[in-house]
Amino acid sequence: MKKNNxxxxxxxxxTSILFALCGFANGSYKVPVxxxxxxxEQPIDISVDAGLFEKRVDRGLFTHTDAFFVKSDATIGSAxxxxxxxxxxxxxxxxxxxxxxxxGIAGDNLYVGTRLGTNAADxxxxxxxxxxxxxxxxxxxxxxxxxAAEVNLVSGGGFDFAVSADRPIISAFGVDxxxxxxxxxxxDYAQDYEWVSGSINCVYALPTGANVFGGVSLIDNEVQxxxxxxxxxxxxxxxx
Numbered sequence: 001m002k003k004n005n006x007x008x009x010x011x012x013x014x015t016s017i018l019f020a021l022c023g024f025a026n027g028s029y030k031v032p033v034x035x036x037x038x039x040x041e042q043p044i045d046i047s048v049d050a051g052l053f054e055k056r057v058d059r060g061l062f063t064h065t066d067a068f069f070v071k072s073d074a075t076i077g078s079a080x081x082x083x084x085x086x087x088x089x090x091x092x093x094x095x096x097x098x099x100x101x102x103x104g105i106a107g108d109n110l111y112v113g114t115r116l117g118t119n120a121a122d123x124x125x126x127x128x129x130x131x132x133x134x135x136x137x138x139x140x141x142x143x144x145x146x147x148a149a150e151v152n153l154v155s156g157g158g159f160d161f162a163v164s165a166d167r168p169i170i171s172a173f174g175v176d177x178x179x180x181x182x183x184x185x186x187x188d189y190a191q192d193y194e195w196v197s198g199s200i201n202c203v204y205a206l207p208t209g210a211n212v213f214g215g216v217s218l219i220d221n222e223v224q225x226x227x228x229x230x231x232x233x234x235x236x237x238x239x240x
Contacts, residue, residue: 040084043074051213051235056091059152059160060184060195060221062231063118063125064093069235082107096126104133111135120223121158123190130155144168160186169200176203195221196228203237211237 049071056064073087088101104113112134119129135150145167153159162184169177178201185194201215214234220227 039079040077043076046072046074046240047237048072048240049213049235049237051233053091053231053233055231056093057197057217057219057231058118059120059162059186060182060193060197060219061120061125062219062221062224064091064096064098067091067093076103079105085113098128100128102133109137111137115152119152119154119158120191121154121186121189122156158186158188158190160184160189174204177201178203191223193222195219209238211239213237 049069051069053064053067053069055062056067056069069089069091071087071089073085075083076086077084083106084103085106086101086103089099091098098118100116100118102113102115102117104111106113113132115131115133116128117131118125118127119131121129132153133150134152135148138147139145140147145165148164150162150164151159152161162182164180164182166178166180169179171177179199180201181196181198183194183196186192197217197219199215199217201213203211203213205211212234213236214232216230216232218228218230219225220229
């Protein structure tokens, strides 16, 4: 019962933050910070996801087992015509909980932001670490493939680099299926490792406007796996 109460409390926090962001409604405000003209506004393109991870994956590592999660993402303004995006996430795992989030500026092909997340740079996945994230995305106009490269710098030292590719596979009977692959490596972590993953994800749009999603991933991270290990997630998404 105590664990369920904590879950409900964290869901309430996520919802409260979402409504607090909506307090920026009915206007735009200039906030000069370090030479940037930031324009926080009423959140748009809001998505709220809730579901279950068999094993949550972050930087190729399993961080939580049999975990309920709820997260929300939104565009909360702009900076020189580039969207400011942000999100919060709560994970209620079998042994550990996690509450974090991110904020960043997303250009046409470039993303720069910061994140509170789980990271193994210090050898402890239960800590919440501050990261600086830089990502680049490219669409080569080749069978719908999207390529991405991301560098993550972790407070206290350590960084990792990952490249990925994803593309739509098929869309039939209201179900959209996509596939993705990712390869990554760490440097100056407490224990450096490399990871390879491949995923198949499905999304089905309900008549209510919500989406049901699910996916299966194969992951080899050299630290927690002996060859590839399969994990799955399922959930429900609603867009506002």
